Amino acid sequence: MSGSLNILVLIKQVPDTSSKAGLNPDGTIDRAKAKRMLNPFDRFALQAALHSKKVTNGKVTALSMGPPPAVEILLEAIEHGVDKGFLLSDRRLAASDTLATAYALHKVIQHLGPFDLIFTGLQTTDGDTAQVGPQIAERLNLPQVTYCEDFSIEGGKLHARRIVEGGHQTVVSEFPALVTVANAYHHLEYKTIRGARLVQELQRNEELKAQYIQTITLDDVGADPELCGLKGSPTIVAHTDKVGQIGGRCVMHQGKSIEMLVNEIAAGTNIKEFVRQ
Amino acid sequence: MSDMDKIKYNLLLVGGSSSNLALAHRLIALAKASGQQLSIAILEKGREFGSHIVSGAVSNPHVIKKLFPDYMENGFPIEGVCTESFFSVMGAYKKWDAPRNLMPAEFKKEGYLILTLSNVIGWMANRLKEEVKDIPNVTIDFFPGFSAHEVIYDGSRVMGVRVSHTENPMDDYIYADVTVFGDKGFLSQDVLKNFDLRKNAQLWSVGVKELWEIPQDLSNKVWHTMGYPVLDGTFGGGFVYGMKNNRLTIGLILSLDSPNPDINPQQRLQDFKKHPWIQSLIQEGRLIKYGAALLPEGGYYSLPEKFAVDGAIIVGDALGTLNQRTLSGVDMAMECGYQAAEVLIEAFRDGDYSQAKLNQFQKRLNNTFVIKDLYESRYFRQAFNENPRLLNSYLPTVAKAVDDGNPMVGMLKVGLSNPFRAPFDGLRVLSLFSGTKDIGPVRYKKCHEHIQPDFQAPAMQNGQPFNKDTIYSREDAVFYANTRYHEGNMHIDEFEATTCMRCISRYSDQGKLPPCVNDCTAEVHRVDEIDNVRKHGMSLENCIQCRTCEIVCPEENLRVNPTAQGSGPDFAGL
Numbered sequence A: 001m002s003g004s005l006n007i008l009v010l011i012k013q014v015p016d017t018s019s020k021a022g023l024n025p026d027g028t029i030d031r032a033k034a035k036r037m038l039n040p041f042d043r044f045a046l047q048a049a050l051h052s053k054k055v056t057n058g059k060v061t062a063l064s065m066g067p068p069p070a071v072e073i074l075l076e077a078i079e080h081g082v083d084k085g086f087l088l089s090d091r092r093l094a095a096s097d098t099l100a101t102a103y104a105l106h107k108v109i110q111h112l113g114p115f116d117l118i119f120t121g122l123q124t125t126d127g128d129t130a131q132v133g134p135q136i137a138e139r140l141n142l143p144q145v146t147y148c149e150d151f152s153i154e155g156g157k158l159h160a161r162r163i164v165e166g167g168h169q170t171v172v173s174e175f176p177a178l179v180t181v182a183n184a185y186h187h188l189e190y191k192t193i194r195g196a197r198l199v200q201e202l203q204r205n206e207e208l209k210a211q212y213i214q215t216i217t218l219d220d221v222g223a224d225p226e227l228c229g230l231k232g233s234p235t236i237v238a239h240t241d242k243v244g245q246i247g248g249r250c251v252m253h254q255g256k257s258i259e260m261l262v263n264e265i266a267a268g269t270n271i272k273e274f275v276r277q
Numbered sequence B: 001m002s003d004m005d006k007i008k009y010n011l012l013l014v015g016g017s018s019s020n021l022a023l024a025h026r027l028i029a030l031a032k033a034s035g036q037q038l039s040i041a042i043l044e045k046g047r048e049f050g051s052h053i054v055s056g057a058v059s060n061p062h063v064i065k066k067l068f069p070d071y072m073e074n075g076f077p078i079e080g081v082c083t084e085s086f087f088s089v090m091g092a093y094k095k096w097d098a099p100r101n102l103m104p105a106e107f108k109k110e111g112y113l114i115l116t117l118s119n120v121i122g123w124m125a126n127r128l129k130e131e132v133k134d135i136p137n138v139t140i141d142f143f144p145g146f147s148a149h150e151v152i153y154d155g156s157r158v159m160g161v162r163v164s165h166t167e168n169p170m171d172d173y174i175y176a177d178v179t180v181f182g183d184k185g186f187l188s189q190d191v192l193k194n195f196d197l198r199k200n201a202q203l204w205s206v207g208v209k210e211l212w213e214i215p216q217d218l219s220n221k222v223w224h225t226m227g228y229p230v231l232d233g234t235f236g237g238g239f240v241y242g243m244k245n246n247r248l249t250i251g252l253i254l255s256l257d258s259p260n261p262d263i264n265p266q267q268r269l270q271d272f273k274k275h276p277w278i279q280s281l282i283q284e285g286r287l288i289k290y291g292a293a294l295l296p297e298g299g300y301y302s303l304p305e306k307f308a309v310d311g312a313i314i315v316g317d318a319l320g321t322l323n324q325r326t327l328s329g330v331d332m333a334m335e336c337g338y339q340a341a342e343v344l345i346e347a348f349r350d351g352d353y354s355q356a357k358l359n360q361f362q363k364r365l366n367n368t369f370v371i372k373d374l375y376e377s378r379y380f381r382q383a384f385n386e387n388p389r390l391l392n393s394y395l396p397t398v399a400k401a402v403d404d405g406n407p408m409v410g411m412l413k414v415g416l417s418n419p420f421r422a423p424f425d426g427l428r429v430l431s432l433f434s435g436t437k438d439i440g441p442v443r444y445k446k447c448h449e450h451i452q453p454d455f456q457a458p459a460m461q462n463g464q465p466f467n468k469d470t471i472y473s474r475e476d477a478v479f480y481a482n483t484r485y486h487e488g489n490m491h492i493d494e495f496e497a498t499t500c501m502r503c504i505s506r507y508s509d510q511g512k513l514p515p516c517v518n519d520c521t522a523e524v525h526r527v528d529e530i531d532n533v534r535k536h537g538m539s540l541e542n543c544i545q546c547r548t549c550e551i552v553c554p555e556e557n558l559r560v561n562p563t564a565q566g567s568g569p570d571f572a573g574l
């Protein structure tokens, strides 16, 4: 049995991929209009953090970086059992790439820490780079366990199983460590009544809310604005293509019933093409 | 467990229902006036308020007017106000609209509101959120996606409910000074049983309903039908409501105290839709949503002896206030909430949550239209129960005459075929309908006790031409109920596997499937043959939580529990 761990989980708010709201005609996203949600990959990180909290009787802090509405996902995290949330929100962070993001977040972690265990999601649905977690680990000089699909905490150490090409790898790490959690990990458990109740209380009581969720700026954590935002981001997006414009033949069959769907497909396609003789 | 750590409220409402939301709306207005401190929690098993609600609904606006005097201007969602209503007898090919002077008064719905109840529920929940912001002495916590799974008692007092099954029991229970059950019986049936309050059985029917988008505008028109496709002696009928934005509600209500072990409500609704009249409406249309739910039909004589116990009140369909004769449940449920609020404000003022105090609710309700109407309609179901000829002989005769183009002749035939019985039957029925004749209390058998395994249903006349694209199998219908379940969901209990095996073999002797398989509205129950043994199996992920199977299981071998985690159908907009 290990002592109580001080756990951090990094989460991000992303545009809701199931909603068409805020989609510009050219395929880019109008973030102000888009519906928002917790990055689906981060749900696994959140579950890993809450599990670690349970087994070590520890505490979980959630940290997010984003515009003010990202407070919503911190509240959501509290519904699931997170103890405290921080939002790094600063105009000067706009257009940060992974380098600038990891820089800013590692400054926050240095400011809030130390933490025994840091969990991040594998990647985000709006960036898909999977770079931020590892970069933070490097900047903090922490051992990193990437693509972690399961783990246990025994004898004061982290025993983790990683997904590697063609199989698994088991690693053991001391604390502190940073773990990027794969979506093969357990699904996020449902929110708790106590958490859902607390969040409603926070929404009624600003003072109490401030005790649970704090919004911080670059200045609060002593981060250099020159290394953040557009200025701190060497990544150049030269140009984007809308996949739908590249071409290819795709027919969407939207039959009203299974029978109609089968008939429709059968009528419209030469099924034999697909059947190996 | 110290009291500090308990999750506790003054008032816990189980179900984001018509009754409970009306209750909360009225209660916080009273608390605003009196300054009474109140903390309220509302549990709703659907992921959103309204997502597990299926109703018609055509409703007398009187209670809504009382609750929201500005309902016509304040955004209260209305699909229309009925301008034309019909009572129609359906043959297999033709429909006959009864002339106005022959039409039973309860089917005249002019001036009534046409509602999408799921939308009304969503609106009422949002409205509560806004209202409570201006009342500093009241808080309401909303818990969509959380079901009450078990009643907690302390001796004879209801203490609250268990909500979840986490590893931390302190997080699983909600305690309250008073718990109000507006849950359509899902959990409150346990309270009634525990205190032996319902001495007579409740009768249930199931309502299946589809929402269509159609080319023509039928808004504000309301049809209620009898006859085809319900000519097997089952009590029931159809409803067709025209709504704004070219939408149409098509539904059937079928009583589950039927001798027929194969009612198959969803497929029966498809038969209804094959009727040339319905075909003419939906030919070029598009199905939007499908759903089903129970209606309590026993009425007056199925009401429990008391409407409250120490620490709890039961309201709405859970209590059984729906009036089957007039098909009004919404205004009844809302009036329950309104009256319960009047009792509760005093209970909280006095800190008295005893049965004696809370059951003032029964006294109050007795003086409202709710119990008065139920009393007047008290023999409505009995009229059909005591005289099966009405449904299995007279109705088919009239329906046949409708197809022959002579409905009036049909009525005459009913009279001539049985010159001694029929007129007598007619008079007796009329006096039972209106409650003017008193025959003393009636007792009902449980629904499943009516089922006859060897029942031979009369052949359904199904020769009408119809557009196949408008007809849906049960598997396909599930898709239109938008079901979604969490991993590991196990919400239906089958108590004894061997009981099912016996039941299956009894029905297969008749060449039939057991009632749970036949009557499920969503392709959940099935018979699996494993190693030559026929067993009962379930595809729970299809379930739309209507509870029909629980009611028709002849062995009382099933229990449909409320699901967890907001799982289940999504009836929003249905």
Ligand SMILES: Cc1cc2nc3c(=O)[nH]c(=O)nc-3n(C[C@H](O)[C@H](O)[C@H](O)COP(=O)(O)OP(=O)(O)OC[C@H]3O[C@@H](n4cnc5c(N)ncnc54)[C@H](O)[C@@H]3O)c2cc1C
Pocket: B014, B015, B016, B017, B018, B019, B020, B043, B044, B045, B046, B050, B052, B053, B054, B055, B056, B057, B058, B059, B060, B117, B146, B147, B148, B149, B182, B183, B184, B186, B187, B206, B207, B208, B209, B251, B292, B293, B294, B295, B315, B316, B317, B318, B322, B327, B328, B329, B330, B331, B333, B334, B562
């Ligand atoms: C097909 C159909 C057509 C109808 N047509 C009409 C009509 O035209 N006019 C009319 O007036 N009435 C009509 N009714 C009846 C009317 O809808 C009901 O009488 C009325 O809605 C009952 O209200 P209630 O408050 O009892 O519960 P409901 O409004 O049914 O609400 C019950 C709520 O409780 C929730 N719940 C249940 N168990 C739990 C639990 N354990 N934990 C948490 N939540 C729970 C459910 O999810 C649901 O949201 C119709 C009903 C049906 C099924």
Ligand code: SF4
Pocket: B494, B499, B500, B501, B503, B504, B514, B515, B516, B517, B525, B536, B552, B553, B554, B555, B556, B557, B558
């Ligand atoms: S659940 Fe009931 S109806 Fe179904 S097979 Fe079992 S006993 Fe028969």
Ligand code: SF4
Pocket: B519, B520, B521, B522, B523, B524, B525, B542, B543, B544, B545, B546, B547, B548, B549, B550, B560
């Ligand atoms: S399994 Fe029971 S509750 Fe579920 S849809 Fe079928 S009949 Fe209704």
